[in-house]
Amino acid sequence: MEKKVRDIGEIELIRRFGASFGLDRTVKKGIGDDTAVIEWTKSKYLLFTCDMILQDVHFKLNRATPFQIGWKALARNVSDIAAMGGEPKYALISIGLDPMTPVKTADGIYKGIKAAAERFGINVVGGDTSRSRKLVIDVSLIGQVEKRNLVTRSGAKKGDAIFVTGFLGGSLKRKHLDFIPRIKDARALVKKYSISSMIDISDGLVLDLWRVLDASRVGARITESGIPLSQDAVSFERGVTDGEDFELLFTMNPGEAARLLRSARPVTDASVSLIGEVMDKAYGMRFVDDNGREKKMNAQGYLHF
Amino acid sequence: MEKKVRDIGEIELIRRFGASFGLDRTVKKGIGDDTAVIEWTKSKYLLFTCDMILQDVHFKLNRATPFQIGWKALARNVSDIAAMGGEPKYALISIGLDPMTPVKTADGIYKGIKAAAERFGINVVGGDTSRSRKLVIDVSLIGQVEKRNLVTRSGAKKGDAIFVTGFLGGSLKRKHLDFIPRIKDARALVKKYSISSMIDISDGLVLDLWRVLDASRVGARITESGIPLSQDAVSFERGVTDGEDFELLFTMNPGEAARLLRSARPVTDASVSLIGEVMDKAYGMRFVDDNGREKKMNAQGYLHF
Secondary structure (H helix, E strand, C coil), X not given: CCCEHHHHHHHHHHHHHHHCCCCCCCEEECCCCCCEEEECCCCEEEEEEEEEEEECCCECCCCCCHHHHHHHHHHHHHHHHHHCCCEEEEEEEXXXXXXXXXXXXXXXXXXXXXXXXXXXXXXXXXXXEEECCCCEEEEEEEEEEEHHHCCCCCCCCCCCEEEEECCECCXXXXXHHCCCCCHHHHHHHHHHCCCCEEEEECCCHHHHHHHXXXXXXXXXXXXXXXXXXXXXXXXXXXXXXXXXXXXXXXEECHHHHHXXXXXXXXXXXXXXXXXXXXXXXXXXXXXXXXXXCEEECCCCCCCCC | CCCEHXXXXXXXXXXXXXXXCCCCCCEEXXXXXXXXXXXXXXXXXXXEEEEEEEECCCEXXXXXXXHHHHHHHHHHHHHHHHHCCCEEEEEEEEEEECCCCEHHHHHXXXXXXXXXXXXXXXXXXXXXXXXXXXXXXXXXXXXXXXXXXXXXXCCCCCCCEEXXXXXXXXXXXXXXXXXXXXXXXXXXXXXXXXXXXXXXXXXXXHHHHHHHHHHHCEEEEEEXXXXXXXXXCCCHHHHHHCCCXXXXXXXXXXXXXXXXXHCCCCCCCCCEEEEEEEEEHHHCEEEECCCCCEEECCCCCCCXX
16 A cells, blocks of 8 residues: 555654755754744844645634634744744745635735734735635744844753643634734743743644654653643643644743742743653653652644644 | 625735735835845845645646656745845745645655755755645745845836747746746846846736836837747747746846847856837837737736636
8 A cells, every 4th residue: 555644644744854955054943943043143043934724724714704814824923933032024925715715805814914913013025826725824934033042942951840821722712713922921031031942832732842852852741730721621631732722832940940930020921830840851751640640641732644 | 796806816916915014124125026025134135935836726736746846836936036136045845735645745746846955055944734635835935135136026117128038938838847947047147237127927928027017117019029939839829928937037228238139158048039128108018010010918917816
């Protein structure tokens, strides 16, 4: 039997893809983080990311307004820039839609994109339109970050404290359509603290935590009771594996963590919860319940294939 | 009856879209040229463009190899960078494909992208994968151009000579799947000559010429017999309206034009043909046949809606 993309999975597909490309010295990070990182000016890096959303995969036309779809298309990318500690700057919008789409729908999508662009200070500088039976929107976004404020997935160290912002799970009920990417919170954190690693939780806590651990070559011990579950979460299992929270997951060394926990005035709008500790790689990824029982976790969030 | 996207057409759709966005001073050109132009360093601009190709719109799976599809996805964007006088640098690849796609097909697409990336010196720094019933690839590309070498659509002046590279029409037979974007030719032209305007011919000579005239607020008189028609072109009409030639259309003042025509050693690999003259706006766009008869032309190339 011929092997299908489904058989190898998304992670292996991206790995194959990434492995085949050579990069020059101006590329600081290529495939494998929330955004690519490229030399820009003496004090700044350029961040470069893209994200495609498709009808019936990421949204349903009868359950989201055109405005929400436009907002979401851009906000997902902003969340990736936030995860690097940066600010979004320039966006391109590629959109494929059916010629029989009502003009009102197209206008609604643009209004959602515009609202997000204005809120986050983004210049929409171009795009592409095409015929497509199903609505598809791909946004590519250039951002920037001061070199001293760059945070990647790969800096977590054994002994670091693990934090998340906001509440997890339950996003699929509603929030995924009009979430506010944590750009303000991320900027405040990188300016005030030394963050060792960060990622935005787009595919569920378990999978995105695994990505940080894999990139940093470490393990983690997560205290189940420390996880700030959303009231909308259907169950604990779903809360830590359902996608589209768009909260931040980050790590700090114990000194910085103490400083964050002690601070009288929080620097973030969102709440910040301590959920665990970075362990060595051999430990793997384990969740601990109230009785001290440890459970090995596998990375099984929202995978596309 | 509710208005559909089909009723207003692609040009109006993009106009509505473009009109709604505010841009800061770092954006030199937004929507309305082959790429966006953004301030970068003292001597260089950053160019930013994207292009989406969809199964059954831009290619058919049973008539193109996976390698050709990958090549084409990246090469189209390279052609846009060429039209600005620049060089491509960093690309992101968003790909939506059916989970039942053979791994061999995905590998073939990546090989095509890789071949184009290597040939044109591009760093593929990331991307996104998603489920999609029809194959869709959106490439976004960052390029750079020395400020003195930037060419836009909007600089054509009355009296300028109009040139095209290579041969037009007939691309849909085969060439559109493995064309060589005119990056080398464009770089040679902008370095050696003063080019007043340039565009890559992606939607047929008539429509892309109209884009230059519209942006430059001028008209044009095209000598039919001067147009270098491809041997594969089905007819003259089709030759000047069929899409995907990916040749360059450019204008030069008469002095520079004379210098180009006199030069013993051509700077381009492709042939360069003088096809007409820039007129004032009121003249419109006219084709002239061998008997001196003038024909008014409308912009009707390959529009997506």
